[in-house]
Amino acid sequence: MLHPYEELEAQLPSVLVEELHALTMHVGHLCQLPSSVLAAFTIQHQAKVFPPSWHLLHLHLDINWLILEVLHVLGEKMMRQVVYANHFINLTGENLTSVSLFEKHCGNLISDLISLSINKYTKVRPSEALTSHHYPCTCIKELWILLIQLLDHRSKGSHTECFWSLVNKTLKNIFERPSSSEGMSGFEAIQCKDPLSFSWWIVSHLASLYQFDRNGNLDEKKQKESNWQFVEELLKKSTDAQTGVLEEHLRMHLQCCLTLCSFWDLNLSIVTILWDYYSKNLNSGFTVPWLGLKDLANVSKTSLSMLELVKCCCSEQQIPSLYKSHNSYFIFLCILARMIKEENSGMHPWKQIKGRIYSKFHRKRMQELTEVGLQNFFSLFLMLAIVVETEDIVSRVLDLLDFLAPSSITVSQRALIWRGHFAFLLIYVEKNMDVSALAEKISSAFREKAKEFLVNKNDYTQRHNLWTLLSTYVDGVQEVFETSCYLSLSEEKLLNDGFTMLLPACRGAELSMVLNFLQVVLARLRSVHERVSQGLQLGNTAPDAQLPLVAKEHHLAVASALWRNFFPYLKSQRMSQMPPSPQLADTAAGFTLLALDIPSKALSDLQPQPVLSMMQLFGWDDMVWPQLVSRYLSHLIQNSSLCEAFSSMGYTSYEALTVRSWFRCILQMFIDQPSGVLAKTDAERTVGKAYMEQLTEMTRLIFKLSEVENILSKAHVEESVFKQDPKYALVQFIKAVGRTYSGLQTLPEKSAMVAKTLEYLGDVLKYVKPYLKAKGPPEGLQLTYWIIGCLVKFWAPILATSKAQQLLFRIVDCLLLPHSVLQQDKELPVALLSAIQESLPLYLQGLSFICCQSQTQGAYLNQLLGSIIRHYFGRFLPSSPTVPGTGQHPLLTALCSSITAPQMLRLRKTTLHVISENYMQFKGNAPPPRLASVLAFILEVLQRxxxxxxxxxxxxxxxxxxxxxxxxxxxxxxxxxxxxxxxxxxxxxxxxxxxxxxxxxxxxxxxxxxxxxxxxxxxxxxxxxxxxxxxxxxxxxxxxxxxxxxxxxxxxxxxxxxxxxxxxxxxxxxxxxxxxxxxxxxxxxxx
The missing domain is CATH 1.25.40 (Serine Threonine Protein Phosphatase 5, Tetratricopeptide repeat)
Structure with a gap:
């Protein structure tokens, strides 16, 4: 006979099942709790005192979990035997076992948890799906992890359902909306407006919980159970045309799918389902209207941006704001790239899906593609070219593009095709593959369009359309050169003779763009050539020991293409009718430095010393625009390699000729201004300001030349001089030269200094001839007479020498005694007369000194001085001593300045002699004209x-x-x-x-x-x-x-x-x- 306790012990499992069943019936469903209790989920764990509702809610969670835990332990203790609730069965006639109770309660708990997630999902935006968790508090997250561990553990030891199976079954019920409440009594009240999106969301978040072990610790290496079969069904619904899923939801679905790809093993069926959908919708922009302008940039503006976009989808790193910044097609490419890159049992995925992708493109399909469709086409194949067989992919793309009928391709489509070509070229460059074949194809097309551009240069519409293509080509070539590490991949093929036709047809902004591009290519070639020549490598050492030699050969080819196809145009623009753009000077400087680095490839007419020829063409030629010269020389003056090159040539005039150009640039600073007195436009002021800034920079650099520094040092001129206005800096230099010459002692030194000074000047009168010819502008005339007046005054000892006297005589003839001045009855232009009046004292003081010094031409110089005084004394003499606003007479200024005694005496004597002979002679008893003014002048001289x-x-x-x-x-x-x-x-x-x-x-x-x-x-x-x-x-x-x-x-x-x-x-x-x-x-x- 059994002991009572043993009998009770035998009944315990059955009674326990009944009690647990009763408990489940008593506590009910989580989702049926009052809203005031469920609201406790929102209370943060930092709270010091939790309300009763919070404790009640978590008590329910504990009870629900413990029921499962007890039933599982019961099953383990009973050696997995089924325990029947005998008493319950006898009373109700319903079947109740430990297994059925576990399954029912587990199903109810998962339903409850999902219902809580649905409530959470109603507040989640599609763009925030992956960052918004599915659990209202961490306790729910822990409960999900416990369920995953428990259910998957049980399924391994027996044929019970795994975690995903139960979740899938529950989620399917959301789609089916069952009318009966069997097994789902608490769930039928749950309303989900978008069950498909919710399913994607909950599955992707539940998949992430597989990273936690049974203790709740993160273990990324832990094997994760996949749920691909259910996801495939979701994906089919997402891409079903009848379902009509909007892009804003589709992005979220695919973003979830991409996340699952990072958790689970390879599944090519996913790619197949997606490709079937997107291959039919390539022409779609996949936009979300409410995202506005952020979502409209479907077509990339440059080849580099096109490639960078595709590179993003090949990256393993998570893209921030993927939803808003990229469409669903891009996310599909991310999924495809991730699948292709994975190996599966030695079988490469690409070989399995290659046929499916290629088969969707045929002649008719290609011709149906719109611009957006072409963009999507290129995005697909660029991604494939990055990830798998580059050459095979590019070859297939070129074949497919040949299906397009040229007559049916729009300008924007052709520009996109060209950008696509360059994107593939960039891939070649990054993979260190020779670009020759691909470059020749695109450059040939460029040549044809450049020819059309030249022929139709007066047809605005045609020009605009062609420029869209040509600018695409220029941008693409620039990106290739900037990307290439060594320029050893036949990049020179891109610089063909199409540019010889493009450049002459360019105007304004078009030319500026091409010249900027040319500067980039020149600078890149020089930089890479220098690096390769020095044996330096970027990053790892070169895989090929012959690389420097191969690279140098390609560098020579690039240089040759630049000289042949670009330089002739540059040379032709030196003496254009209008001032050239600053880029012309920058580019010319770039070519000069290229001639320094790679002299052998310069054009034959620049040989044998191309650097010297370039300087003579752009830096020292008196006929070239001063704006071009000043900017050009500013790039080169301080280049030590250039200075060394001229020294090695034995060319000693380098600095003197550069100073001469500086003289000219300052003297001609107003050369392009109109002669009239009309107010300048804002554009003219801007140009003038820019040129003044350029001259200031040039002056700073000139004052650092060794010859100039030596002169300034001997004359004790402060370094701050070059910071002044360039005009005043030039005058300071003129004074410094004069003081330096006066300090020399020996005849050979003085003779050499005279020769050097004349070399500094050059044909100075030629520089100012445009002002004299046009009788303006007033600023130009003022500058001319002032600067050359300073020369005459401060270089008087130099001009007194036999070598320099001819220049002096020419200055007098051109500036002071031209034919118009000799005609006393003829009025001179106001601007000219004003310029002479202000600067005449300088000339008179200088000439009086020269008259005292000259040994051979003394009589003639005295005569010349007298002639100048005779012509200008009367011109500046007022009609009456009391006439206001006439200003001080320039002769008075000259006579009263601080000059040496012999110089002053010579000037005074000559002046008074001229006045006495020409302005104080009576005709009989009749007094001469303006006698009072003449006498007033004499009196003022005596008084001062x-x-x-x-x-x-x-x-x-x-x-x-x-x-x-x-x-x-x-x-x-x-x-x-x-x-x-x-x-x-x-x-x-x-x-x-x-x-x-x-x-x-x-x-x-x-x-x-x-x-x-x-x-x-x-x-x-x-x-x-x-x-x-x-x-x-x-x-x-x-x-x-x-x-x-x-x-x-x-x-x-x-x-x-x-x-x-x-x-x-x-x-x-x-x-x-x-x-x-x-x-x-x-x-x-x-x-």
Whole structure:
């Protein structure tokens, strides 16, 4: 007989099943809990005190899991025998076993968890599907992991359903929407608006939980059970035309599928299903309207962007914002790339699906492709070319493209095809494969289009269409050159003679683009050639020891193509009618440096010294636009290799010729401005500002040349000079040269310096000829006269030499005494006259110095100086001394400047001689014109210099005294009196008796000439002088007395009482000598 406990123990399994069943009935479904309890899921774990609802909710979770755990342990203890709930069966007649209870409760729990996920999914956007978790809290996540571990463990030991099987069954019920509540009593109330998308979402998230082991730790190496069969069914529904899944959902479905590919093993059926769909929809843009502009860029603008896009789908790294940045077709390519790259039992997947992909493209299908379809076509085959057999793929693509009828291809489609070609070229380059065959095909097409572009250069519509293609080609070639590591893959094939037809037909922005491209190619070739020549490699060492040799051969070929197909156009644009674009100078500099690096491939007409020929063409030619020269030389002045090259040639004029070009660039800075006085447009101001900045940079570099630095150092010029305005910097350099020359001691040094200086200048008058010919613009004339005036003044010792005098004579003839100036009755242009007025003092001061120095041409130079003064004194002399706004006379400025004594004396003497001979000569008793202005000028000279020279007494005083006698105009009398006062007082202040003797001589002659007729005026003048210098007039008493007596004798009327009375009045000013002379005269009267 059994012990009661043993009987109870035997009934325990059955009773336990019944109790557990009762418990499940009591707690019910999770999803049926009140919303206030379910809301506890949102409480964060950081909370310090949890509410009762949170505890109740988690109690339900624990009970649900523990029921399964107890039933599983029961099964293990019972050696997997089925336990029947006998009492329950007897009472109800329903079958209840441990297995059925486990399966039912497990199904209910998974349904409950999925229902919770559906509630979560209603708030998930398609774009956030992969980042939004399916569990409302981590406890649910842990429960899912426990279910995965438990169910898959049970399925391995017996024939029970695995985790995925139960999930699939539950998800299928969502699609089927069962009417009966059998087994799903708690689920029928769950509404899912998009069960297909939800299924993708939940499956992809549940698959990620397979990464956790039974302890909940992350184990990425853990084997993951796949669920491909169910996913295939999902994929068929997603791509079913009748289902009509929108792109916004399809992206999310494929994104989930891509995620599953990273978790599970290879499955080519997925690719087959997707390819069947996308091969029929290649012309679709796969856009999502609500994403706006972000989603419209279906067609890549460049070959590089096309390739980079495809590379993204081949990358193992996860792409951020994949949903918004790429369409579903791109995600399909990601899936395809991932599948193809995986090996499966030694069988390459590509060989299995190759036929399926190729079979979809035939002539009719190719001709049906739109521009978007072609883009998708290229994206597919570019991805395949990256991942598998590149040459085979490219060959097939070219064959397929031949199916397209040329007449039916639009311009945009052809441009896309060209971009596709270049994308394949870039793949070749990255894989270090020779591009010869592919390059020849695309370059041949380019040649034809370039020819059409040249022929139709006046047809705007045709030009626009052709330029779309040609610019695509230019961009593509540039990308190839920038991508290639060694330029050893026959890249030169892309630089064919099509460019010789393209360049002459380009205008504005078109030419700018081609020249920028050319600069990139030149710089790339030089950089790679230098690296290869030095034996340097990028990254790993070259796989082929012959690489440098092979690369150099290709570099020669590239250089040859550049010289042959680009340089002739560049050369032809040196002297264009309009100022060339800055890119022309940049490109010419690039060719110059290429000639330095690879001289052998320069054109024959540049040989044997191509670098020197290039400098002569673009840097030193006086006929080339200064804008081009300044920018060109700025690239090269400080290039040490170039300097070394000229040194090795023995070419010593390199720096001097560069300085000469700098001179010209500054002098011609206004050469392209109109001669009129109209206001400049904004565009002209911009150009002018850009050129000034260029000149400033050029000046900075010029001042770093060794010759220039040496001159500045000897002249003690500060380094900050080059930071000034280029015009002022040039003047500082001119001064420095003059000071340096003056400091030389030996004749050979001076002779060499003169030769070097003339080399710096060149034909300076040729540079300014355009200004003189056009009589403008005013800025150009001002600059011309000022700079060359500085030359004449500060280089006067140099210009005084026999080597430089011819230049001086030409300067005078062209600038100061041209034919128009010699015609006194002809008015000069205001701008020209203004320029001369401002700069004339410089010329006069320089010429006066040269007159003092010259040994051979002294007389001619004096004559020249006098001629200049004669022509310009009158032109700048105001009609009256009081005329406002006339400014200071340039001759006055010259005479009153701080110059050496001999120089000043020469200028003063010549000026006064010219004035006396030409502007103070009376016609009979009629005074010369503008006499008051002439006298005012003389007075100002005397007042400003505060000295009296012999020439003043000899040349000026006689004429001034004559004016005092013959002219009654008060202004003339006043100024004349002031002049006499200045001269007399100046002679008193001066040392030595020479001035007094000369002064006495002049007054003696004055008395003899005018006393006979103008005795009273003469006596009146002498009275004024007596007040200033009594001794002077005292010494003149014998002359005055004798003149008086001679006059009386001639008159034959005896003594003239009136004259004698006037004379006595004068004598009364002369103290004792005067009284004595009065006494003598009275004694004569008494007799």
């Amino acid at each position: 210099t505060q000295s009296t020279e012999l020439c003043d007494i000899e040349l000026v005083l006689p004429s001034v005294l004559k004016c005092m006698v013959l002219v009654n105009e008060l202004q003339v009398k006043k100024i004349s009196t002031d002049i006499v006062q200045n001269v007399v007082e100046g002679c008193q202040a001066g040392s030595g008796g020479e001035h007094a003797t000369q002064l006495t001589s002049v007054f003696r002659q004055f008395i003899q000439d005018y006393t006979a007729v103008y005795d009273h005026r003469v006596f009146s003048i002498l009275e004024t002088v007596a007040v200033l210098d009594q001794m002077l007039v005292t010494n003149l008493i014998p002359t005055i007395t004798q003149s008086l007596k001679d006059l009386e004798y001639k008159q034959g009327l005896g003594r003239n009482a009136a004259q004698r009375e006037a004379y006595k009045r004068l004598l009364s000013y002369l103290a004792e000598a005067g009284q004595n002379e009065i006494q003598k005269l009275e004694n004569e009267t008494d007799e």
